[in-house]
Amino acid sequence: MALRRSDLHSSGESLSSFVGRKAELSVLSKRLKRVRETGSGVALALRGRRQVGKSRLIQEFCDRADVPYVFYTATKGASPVESVADFLRDLKDSSLPRDRDLVPSASAGSWPDAFRALAAALPDDRPCIVVLDELPWLSEQDGLFDGALQTAWDRLLSVRPVLLLLLGSDLHMMERLTAYDSPFYGRADNLILGPLDPAETGQALGLAAADAIDAHLVCGGLPGILRAWPHATPALAFLEQECADPASPVFSIPETSLLSEFPTPDQARRVLEAVGGGDRTHANIATTAGSREGALPSGSLSPLLRRLVEEKRVLAVDEPTSTRPGKPALYRVADSNLRLYLAILRGVHEQVRRGRPQAAYRLVERRWTSWRGRAVEPLIRESLSLAASEGALPWTETATVGGWWNRRFDPEVDLVGADRGPVAQRIDFVGSIKWLATPFDRHDLDDLTRAAPEVPGFTLGTTGLVVATLSGLAPNADNATVDLCWGPEQVIHSWT
Incomplete structure (x- = not known):
């Protein structure tokens, strides 16, 4: 995770340990071990969305590694000459050079010159780390940068004991860095840094399972928001507090991401x-995103949706899971913090800017329950999928968990576990999600048992029934009918 718990506000507690990101730190340590054992260079390209904690993770790794390193962060809009000067200045001030006088002062120069200076500063007898942060900005500034990096790596750096870490937030440009037609193709491993998971969010904030899930839905697992979150504070209490602060990161981070x-x-x-406003189908999106002349034509909308899903990664697409192909596909904003901002917090922020914190929080209260009920669905599906992969479900061969609906959305089944998706050969279970303060009761169970047979591939007596509920099963629900009850504790445990 890209923050220390000491970065969080606490209620009189001493929070000094670095929380989470064990898998990522292990990957980085493995690469550094390879450098140490072989004496040769290793390159790793790390990409992830803004505010996900890339720089903080790498700084923590450098601090733990106890080897010389240089950490250079590019400046957006700087000229190539300015960037080279900044890099050489950071190199001279770092723990890397054997002799700082060997690093030239940068009044002018190019990236090939800078990489030669870097190679001269690298030690021969012990491993070291070189970090180039915001790499896509360097590529934007100088069309020759990618080629210069490749040449320097091949001729000067890869023969030295150096771990080269290349960081970037522009996912598409970072993918292009190591693509087949790129100069750096085949030279770097790739690592994607996602947001903190719900268990890490709960651990960082000291929250029990249900509150940790709410907090994760609000912050999207982004450390920049968690740093402003008081310890052990539930989500709605935090949002009420932030409604008095127009500069709160809960508003500024998604706003900056959009810009x-x-x-x-x-x-x-x-x-x-x-999509953020609640339109999920192709037709509804076309109508809302259209103009006074009419809906957005399919020939224009379909490429835009593909770009937002595949290139920008800001949208996710869900297809109905069953043994038969189904329609329509449904779109959603992939990041829950941005989803909350577009659905609720942008309007809340307008009230906050006008000095109306009470009105702002009333807007949150009115919309929260409905928004959370929909936003928690992909999180619960992912938790069930993770549990299945660990053999923690009765259905040990379940490989994917989705949902099912028809064109009329009548019925709409929240959970479908299958051997593959979206078109499965076998349906293992179907289920319903009720994420409310009231328990899952007999009425909800009747709805599920009526809807379940509509799912193609459902077999009475063979296909299981799953209930995901915030508040447990009501006494009047027939427990014998339910094969698995999935609550907040089980959701969080899936990530631990």
Whole structure:
């Protein structure tokens, strides 16, 4: 995780340990071990969305590694000459050079010059780390940068005991860095850094399972928001507090993300906002994102949706899971913090800016329960999928967990566990999600048992029934009918 617990506000507690990111630190340590054992260079490209904690993770790794390193962060909009000067300045001030006088002062120069200076500063007898952060900005500034990096790596750096870490937030440009037609193809391993998982969120904030899930839905697992979150504070109490602060990161981080990804209000931005506002189907998105002349044509919308899903990764697409192909596909904002901002917090922020914190929080209260009920669905599906992969479900061969619906959305089944998706050969279980303060009762169970046979592939007596509920099963629900009851503790445990 990209923060220390000491970075969080606490209620009189001493929070000094670095929480989470064990898998990522292990991957980095493995690469450094390879450098130490072989004496040769290893390159790793680390990509992830803004505010996910890439820089903080790498700084923690460098601190733990106890080897010389240089950490350079590019500046957006700087000229190539300015960037080279900044890099050489950081190199001279780092723990890397054997002799700082060997690092030239940078009044002018190019990236090939800078990489030669870097190679001269690298030790021959022990491993070291070189970090280039915000790499896509360097590629934007200088069209020759990628080629210069490749040449320097092949001729100067890869023969030295150096771990080269390349960081970037522009997912598409970072993918291009190691693509087949890129100069750096085949030279770097790739690591994607996702947000903190719900268990790490709960651990960082000192929250029990149900509150940890709410907190994760609000922050999206982004450390930049967690740093402003008082210890052991539930989500709604935190949001009420932030409604008095127009500069709160719960508003500024998703707003900044939108501006960086979509600096102009173009069609892609309108499509994203339509999905964030609750439109899930192709037809509804086309209508909302259209103009006074009418809905957005399919020939324009389909490529935009593909770009937002595959290139930008800001949207996710869900297809009905069953033994027969189904429609329609449903779109959602992939990051729950951005989803909350587009659905609720943007309107809340307008009230906060006008100095109306009470009105702002009333808006949160009115919309929270409905929004959470839909937003928690992909989280619960992922938790069940993780549990299945660990053999923690009665259905040990379940490989995917989705949902099912028809064109009329009548019925709409929240959970479908299958051997593959979206078109399965076998359906293991179907289920319903009720994430409310009231328990899952007999009425909810009757709805599920009526809807379940509609799912293609459902077999009475063979296909299991699963209930995911915030508040447990009511006494009037027939427990014998339910094969698995999945609550907040089970959801969080899936990530531990």
